[in-house]
Amino acid sequence: MATDASPAEDQAAAADAAGRLPDERRNRLVDLLRRRGIMRVHDLATELAVSAITIRRDITLLAEEGVIRRVRGGATLTEPPEPASAREPAEPPGQAAASLTVGMVVPSLDYYYPDVIRGVREAAAAAGVRVVLRGATYQVADERRQLASLIDSVGVDGLLVAPTTESDEGEELVRWLQTAGVPVVLIERAAAVGPYREAMESVVSDHALGAAMAVRHLATFGHRRVGLITTITSPTTPHVRAGWRLACEELGLETDGTPQARTVDRRDPGWARALDDVLDACLASGTRALLVHSDPEAISLVERCQDRGIRVPGDLAVVTYDDEVAELCDPPLTAIRPPKTDIGRAAFALLLERLHDPGRPAHRVVVGPQLIVRHSSS
Known part of the structure; x- marks a missing residue:
C-alpha cells in the first residue's frame, strides 16, 4: 500500500x-x-x-x-x-530502560500554547520522559518538516501535535501522521482517517460549550441580543460560532440583525474598518453585548469603544474567549478560559497509555472550559 x-x-x-x-x-x-x-x-x-x-x-x-x-x-x-x-557485555545500568522521548509540535510558542506546553512538561517530568518541543507557524509544510525531523533525526517514541487540519494540505498531513510509524495524539484538534473515518487519538477543549456559557452569562443580565466577532483564520472559530448559535436558540435570543461578524484579525490593515462596522451594527440593532474571539481583538474593541464614547460595560458588555491577556484590559475582561494546562496533561497521559498498550481503542478526550467573571460584562 x-x-x-x-x-x-x-x-x-x-x-x-x-x-x-x-x-x-x-x-x-x-x-x-x-x-x-x-x-x-x-x-x-x-x-x-x-x-x-x-x-x-x-x-x-x-x-x-x-x-x-x-x-x-x-x-x-x-x-x-x-x-x-x-549475552554481550551488559549495558550501563539504566541504559536499556532509558526514558522515552516524546516530540511536540505546536503552531505558536507565545500565545495560547505555552500553558499547554507547561501541562505536557509537568506530566512528562513526573513520568521521567523527555519532551522535544518544536514551534511551527500554522503552515502545513513547516509542520510536516518539524514532525519528520522529530521522527527521523531525534527518534521520538511518540508525537503530540496541534496540526493544521482544515485545508486539503491539512487533510494530507493528517493522513501522513496516521502512517508515521509512531503513536500520535492530536492537541486541540480532532480528525478521522481511512475509509471508515476512524478516530485519531485527541484531546480538545469544549470550545462550543465555552461560547454557550458566555452567551448564557450575558443573558442573565437581560441581554436579548448577543453579538459575535470571530476571526476567519482561527481554527477555533467554527466551534465558538456553533456554541454561540446553540445557546441563542436555546434561550430564544434575537439573532436576525444581530452582528455575527467574521473578520480579519487585529494585525490586518482591514481590522479598524471591520471594527467600526461591527460597532455601527451594534448601535443600529440595539445589540448591547458581544462575545469576541480572541483577547487581542477584544482589547482592541474596548479601546475603540473608548475612542467613540461607548462605555464598557455600561453601553456594551463584552466577553472574550481565550483569557490569555484579558485581565490586562481596562476594564478587565470577563473571559472564557480553555483548560490549557489540563489539555497538555491529558494529552501526555493519553500518549503514555498508547505507548504502554498499542492495541487499545482510540480515545477522544474533551475537557470543559471555565467562565472567569470580571468587570466588562456586569
Missing part, C-alpha cells in the same frame, strides 16, 4: 535498501533482542544503522507474527532471553 513519505524518510529507505535486505535486518533485530533481552527503538536503529521509523515498522511486523512483543519505547522477545553468560 502506497503512503506519503518525507524526503528524510525516502533517504532512509534508500539507505536501508542499499544495505541489508529486510529479512536479514529483522533476523539481526531478533538476535539483538535474544542477547540483550530488551532494547529501545533508538538503540536498535543505531545498532542496525537504519532509521527509527524502519525499526518501528519491523517491530510492528514481528510483533504481529508473534516473534517479539512491544514494550514501552522498544521491544523484547516473546520467549525468555539467553542466560546472562551468553
Whole structure:
C-alpha cells in the first residue's frame, strides 16, 4: 500500500535498501533482542544503522507474527532471553530502560500554547520522559518538516501535535501522521482517517460549550441580543460560532440583525474598518453585548469603544474567549478560559497509555472550559 513519505524518510529507505535486505535486518533485530533481552527503538536503529521509523515498522511486523512483543519505547522477545553468560557485555545500568522521548509540535510558542506546553512538561517530568518541543507557524509544510525531523533525526517514541487540519494540505498531513510509524495524539484538534473515518487519538477543549456559557452569562443580565466577532483564520472559530448559535436558540435570543461578524484579525490593515462596522451594527440593532474571539481583538474593541464614547460595560458588555491577556484590559475582561494546562496533561497521559498498550481503542478526550467573571460584562 502506497503512503506519503518525507524526503528524510525516502533517504532512509534508500539507505536501508542499499544495505541489508529486510529479512536479514529483522533476523539481526531478533538476535539483538535474544542477547540483550530488551532494547529501545533508538538503540536498535543505531545498532542496525537504519532509521527509527524502519525499526518501528519491523517491530510492528514481528510483533504481529508473534516473534517479539512491544514494550514501552522498544521491544523484547516473546520467549525468555539467553542466560546472562551468553549475552554481550551488559549495558550501563539504566541504559536499556532509558526514558522515552516524546516530540511536540505546536503552531505558536507565545500565545495560547505555552500553558499547554507547561501541562505536557509537568506530566512528562513526573513520568521521567523527555519532551522535544518544536514551534511551527500554522503552515502545513513547516509542520510536516518539524514532525519528520522529530521522527527521523531525534527518534521520538511518540508525537503530540496541534496540526493544521482544515485545508486539503491539512487533510494530507493528517493522513501522513496516521502512517508515521509512531503513536500520535492530536492537541486541540480532532480528525478521522481511512475509509471508515476512524478516530485519531485527541484531546480538545469544549470550545462550543465555552461560547454557550458566555452567551448564557450575558443573558442573565437581560441581554436579548448577543453579538459575535470571530476571526476567519482561527481554527477555533467554527466551534465558538456553533456554541454561540446553540445557546441563542436555546434561550430564544434575537439573532436576525444581530452582528455575527467574521473578520480579519487585529494585525490586518482591514481590522479598524471591520471594527467600526461591527460597532455601527451594534448601535443600529440595539445589540448591547458581544462575545469576541480572541483577547487581542477584544482589547482592541474596548479601546475603540473608548475612542467613540461607548462605555464598557455600561453601553456594551463584552466577553472574550481565550483569557490569555484579558485581565490586562481596562476594564478587565470577563473571559472564557480553555483548560490549557489540563489539555497538555491529558494529552501526555493519553500518549503514555498508547505507548504502554498499542492495541487499545482510540480515545477522544474533551475537557470543559471555565467562565472567569470580571468587570466588562456586569
